[in-house]
Structure formats: C-alpha cells, structure tokens
Amino acid sequence: MTRTPFAVTRSTLFVPATRPDLVEKVGRSGADVVVLDLEDTVPPPAKAGARSALPALIDLLTSLATGTRMVRVNAPDSPWIGADLDALAAGALAGLDGLVVPKVDGPGSLDQLTKLADRAGLPELPILAGIESAQGVSQVEAIAPRVAAVYFGAEDFAADMRGRRTSHNTEVLYARSRVALAARVAEIPALDQVFFDVGDEAGFRREAGAARDLGYSGKMCLNPRQVRWSNEMWTPTPAETDWAVRAIAAYDEVTTRGEGVAFVDGRLIDLPVIRLARAVLAAAPRVTTEEQGA
Structure with missing residues (x-):
C-alpha cells in the first residue's frame, strides 16, 4: 500500500x-475528498449493481474536476471484498485516487487486503483506513504508518464497546484522541467521525471545532451542507491568519536581538506558539478562489 499524501x-x-443521480451534485459540492460507497449505504442485494456502476461514476467525477476521488470497499473480512477488488481491477481504476477501507482492526486486516488486491491484479493504491472498533483503536499505532490516512468511526466503536452513544462524545474521547495522536506520529491526516443530524449546523460546528482542537x-460528511460547514471550520479565518503573521514577525524580531520570547496582544509568543502559527499559515492557502468569492 502506498502512502501518497492527500492534498487537502x-x-x-x-x-x-447506487445513486448516480446524486453523484453530479456531490461532485460539485466542493468536498476535498469524494467517496463512492460500496459498504454501509449499499445493501447486499444491490452491491453487484453498485460495482458495475463504478467506471461511469468515476468518469463523471473526473469530468467535474473534483479533488481526491475514492471508493469505499467492504471490510477486509467481509464476503464482498474480493468482488469489490475484482471489479476495480476490471476497469474502474481510471481517475481513482485511492481506496477507503472500513473496519481495519490491525495489521492483519491490511495484510488480508494486500493478498486480495494482489490476487485481483490491482496496483498499490493509497488507503484511507477506518478505525471503528476496540481492536482497531488498540492497534492504531501499528495501522497508521502503513496507510495514507485514517478516519475514526464513533458509531461502530461505541457499538463494539457495548456503550451508550451520546451527543457530548465523552464515551469516545479517549479513542478519538488516540486515533488523532497515532495519525500525527505517522504524519498522516486523521478524519473525524460522522455527525448524523444533517440539519443541525450548530451541533456540527461544535463537534468539528472539538475535532480540530484534537x-x-x-x-466525514453526509451531505453538501456539511461540506460547506466543514470546509469553513478547517480554513483559518482572516483573524487567525492575521494573528499568525504578527506572531511570527514579533518572534523573528526578538530572536534577531538574541531573545527567546515576544508578546502579541498580551500573549506570550515562544517557539511552540510559533509552530502553531506556522500551521495556521500552511492551512490558509487551502481556500479556493470560489470560496473566497462566496
């Protein structure tokens, strides 16, 4: 499996x-990553038809010049994964940037996927691995270095723990934090859990803000409205960018004088704060021309 980094x-x-009628709308949504799903949203009787539709759907997404285009296959230990990979090898690869692999429980899941992909004649593809179980969280440090990105699936994790799912997310805080930490150590992106109330913008933004803090x-998004909210939550505001520029300038000035700290708006600026400021500026160019004019 390759570890080609995701752009954004x-x-x-x-x-x-199974929903070609939605693909064009999704392709024009402004999502950084678009995923054609063969797993949870496709019932078993419809999976064969969904596989057959992949080449045309990927061609459509490519024509719309979307960002990263991926397919979510079924879990490595499912009865459908072999047919999913065979379908991709048979002609659905053009325009595809990688695979989303759900329910990765450890290195063994990745080994199984590699064997099946080799058998199907698939080339190596970047993998976005789903960490969605107690076993997966316990093994995430061994998973993250082998993939291009990870996501945390809170609903499946809570069910596996036989816990209770709540809106305050306390029950998944440890697992959610551990996935983010493992991704940072491996220097790959981590994508946060789905927010299921698609009409609750304030709730989505609260959860996204907590995820960014972590x-x-x-x-991960369920409809185009959430895409807009998520893009805004992970794009530095003008105030954040302005602060970062001023912090770096002040720090450069004091270090030139041989000093170690500066103050901006009453806040002490030292090297750890400068690392945060540089991260803000690194994220700022992600805003597209269309978003700037919106």
Missing part, C-alpha cells in the same frame, strides 16, 4: 454507488 482533507463526502484535519 477538510471535508470527505460519501455517496452511495488535531483532526477534517471531517
């Missing part, structure tokens, strides 16, 4: 491969 991961939007680089 503020928003990852899923669309069932170090996540974007969020």
Whole structure:
C-alpha cells in the first residue's frame, strides 16, 4: 500500500454507488475528498449493481474536476471484498485516487487486503483506513504508518464497546484522541467521525471545532451542507491568519536581538506558539478562489 499524501482533507463526502443521480451534485459540492460507497449505504442485494456502476461514476467525477476521488470497499473480512477488488481491477481504476477501507482492526486486516488486491491484479493504491472498533483503536499505532490516512468511526466503536452513544462524545474521547495522536506520529491526516443530524449546523460546528482542537484535519460528511460547514471550520479565518503573521514577525524580531520570547496582544509568543502559527499559515492557502468569492 502506498502512502501518497492527500492534498487537502477538510471535508470527505460519501455517496452511495447506487445513486448516480446524486453523484453530479456531490461532485460539485466542493468536498476535498469524494467517496463512492460500496459498504454501509449499499445493501447486499444491490452491491453487484453498485460495482458495475463504478467506471461511469468515476468518469463523471473526473469530468467535474473534483479533488481526491475514492471508493469505499467492504471490510477486509467481509464476503464482498474480493468482488469489490475484482471489479476495480476490471476497469474502474481510471481517475481513482485511492481506496477507503472500513473496519481495519490491525495489521492483519491490511495484510488480508494486500493478498486480495494482489490476487485481483490491482496496483498499490493509497488507503484511507477506518478505525471503528476496540481492536482497531488498540492497534492504531501499528495501522497508521502503513496507510495514507485514517478516519475514526464513533458509531461502530461505541457499538463494539457495548456503550451508550451520546451527543457530548465523552464515551469516545479517549479513542478519538488516540486515533488523532497515532495519525500525527505517522504524519498522516486523521478524519473525524460522522455527525448524523444533517440539519443541525450548530451541533456540527461544535463537534468539528472539538475535532480540530484534537488535531483532526477534517471531517466525514453526509451531505453538501456539511461540506460547506466543514470546509469553513478547517480554513483559518482572516483573524487567525492575521494573528499568525504578527506572531511570527514579533518572534523573528526578538530572536534577531538574541531573545527567546515576544508578546502579541498580551500573549506570550515562544517557539511552540510559533509552530502553531506556522500551521495556521500552511492551512490558509487551502481556500479556493470560489470560496473566497462566496
């Protein structure tokens, strides 16, 4: 499996491969990553038809000049994964940037996927691995160095723990934090859990803000409205960018004089703060021309 980095991961939007009527809308949504789904949103009787539709749907997304284009296959231990990979090898690869692999429980899941991909004659592709179980979280430090990105699936994790899912997310805080930490150590993006109430903008933004605070680089989305909210949450505001520029300038000035700290707006600026400021500026160019004019 290759580890080609994703360009931008503020928003990852899923669309069932059984819904060609939605694909053009999704392709024009502004999502940084678009995923054609063969897994949870496609019932078993419809999976064969969804696989057959992939080449045309990927061609459509390519024509729309979307960002990163991926397919979510079924889990490595599912009865459908072999047919998914065979379908991709048979002609659905053109325009595809990688695979989303759900329910990765450890290195063994990746080994199984590699064997099946080799058998199907698939070339190596970047993998976005789903960490969605107690076993997956416990093994995430061994998973992250082998993939291009990870996502945390809170609903499946809570169900596996036999816990109770709540809106305050306390029950998944440890796992959510551990996935983000493992991704940072491996220097790959981590994508945050799905927010299921698609009409609750304030709730989405609260959860996305907490995810950004934890170090996540974007969020998985269920519809185009969430894409806009997620893109905004992971794009530095003008005030954040202005502060970062002033902080770096002040720090450069004091270090030139042989000093170690500066103050901006009453806040002490030292090297750790400068690292944060540089991260803000690195994220700022992600804003597209269309978003600037919106």
